[in-house]
Amino acid sequence: MTSSWKIDDEAVAAAFDLLKQASCVLLPTHQNVDADSLSSVLAIKLALQQFNIRAEVLVTDGEVPHSLEFLQDMGEVLLYGIDELPEYDLLLLADHSDRTRGGAFYRDDKSRTDGHIPIINIDHHVTNDRFGVINIIEPTAASTTEVLADVLAMWGTVLTREIAQCLLAGIYGDTLGLRTESTTARTLRTSADLVDNGGNPVPIVNALFRLKSKESVMLWRAALRGVQWTGDLIWTELKQKTFEEVGAQRSEAEGMVNFLVGTEGSRAAAILYETNTGWRVSMRSMTEDVDVARIATHFGGGGHPRAAGVQIEGDESAKVAFLEGVAEMIRPVQDVAEPTYVSEIVLD
Helix, strand or coil: CCCCCCCCHHHHHHHHHHHHHCCCEEEECCCCCCHHHHHHHHHHHHHHHCCCCCEEEEECCCCCCHHHHHHHHHCCCEECCCCCCCCCCEEEEECCCCHHHHCHHHHCCHHHHCCCCCEEEEECCCCCCCCCCEEEECCCCCCHHHHHHHHHHHCCCCCCHHHHHHHHHHHHHHHCCCCCCCCCHHHHHHHHHHHHCCCCHHHHHHHHHHCCCHHHHHHHHHHHHCCEEECCEEEEEECHHHHHHHCCCHHHHCCHHHHHCCCCCCCEEEEEEECCCEEEEEEECCECCCCHHHHHHHCCCEECCCEEEEEEECCHHHHHHHHHHHHHHHCCCCCCCCCCECCCCCCC
16 A cells, blocks of 8 residues: 655644744643654654754653553653643644543643644644644554654654654554554655664564563453443443452553454444543444444544544443444445455554
8 A cells, every 4th residue: 555645844844943932842642642652752852852942741641551661761751640740832742633632631721732832733643623733634644653754854853763763663553563554655664764773673562562461461351251242343341440450551451452353243343441430432443334433523532444532421321322322333234245354453
């Protein structure tokens, strides 16, 4: 597959001009931080250091998942709720499909992203609502880090080993190791260039796809025991007490939905994480005629056609209504040929 997207030169230049005027740029990750999110902001921070622009990375979940700890070798990060926030006059939100994706950073003070502090928006989600004063959005790119590979080059950044490793980690994270339909010839060429500049796939593959903690294995056991079907939707639920009982981080269940979606007979998969007010839902599809981004948008969420998420508020009846609603939306139209399966699974 090829990709014909082209970076908006004027937007990239305008973003760099705005960055140079800032006294401090805050780089929050999105909630439920993944490899593309953390790698994006770390790469931007390292790049801006070359131009003497102060930038601070903020992990909005308050902790770095075990699987991403190897990235901390690339630079220091602030943990929301633990470290003091710096005084900042510019926000750069990378890999945020909308301004609410900042988790507790957003929920604790929604004025933080209301626009009174300018926002630069760099992303690859098709559902991005272009909330920034400057928007660099490439929805056909495999990851935000793939977009950033071009952006940083246009800023005149020296591609160091550390930056190459961050960008490569983000691409691998969102393409499951260059295995999804979103992986194009351009993605492969960009990855090869990053390897040529010092990026090493081995620790990335080990951390993201091979190594796992004992706690993670026990969490997966609990999730698999709870697998259920609602129509053609395969799903499972993880309660807050389950994480406490096995001593696992929430991030350690993120790969479960990618595992479930490969189940024969399913048209979509979902994993429901219990919250204080309802459930956070992660959805996947491998079927061309099931667009989970459209489904998520219907329920107030967003994402990609093959990977999306949504927050469900309410009691058990709200959960049942959601599951039944999704099952109805993915139900195949009568007299249609067997679905064609694709491999586009992108982490949210």
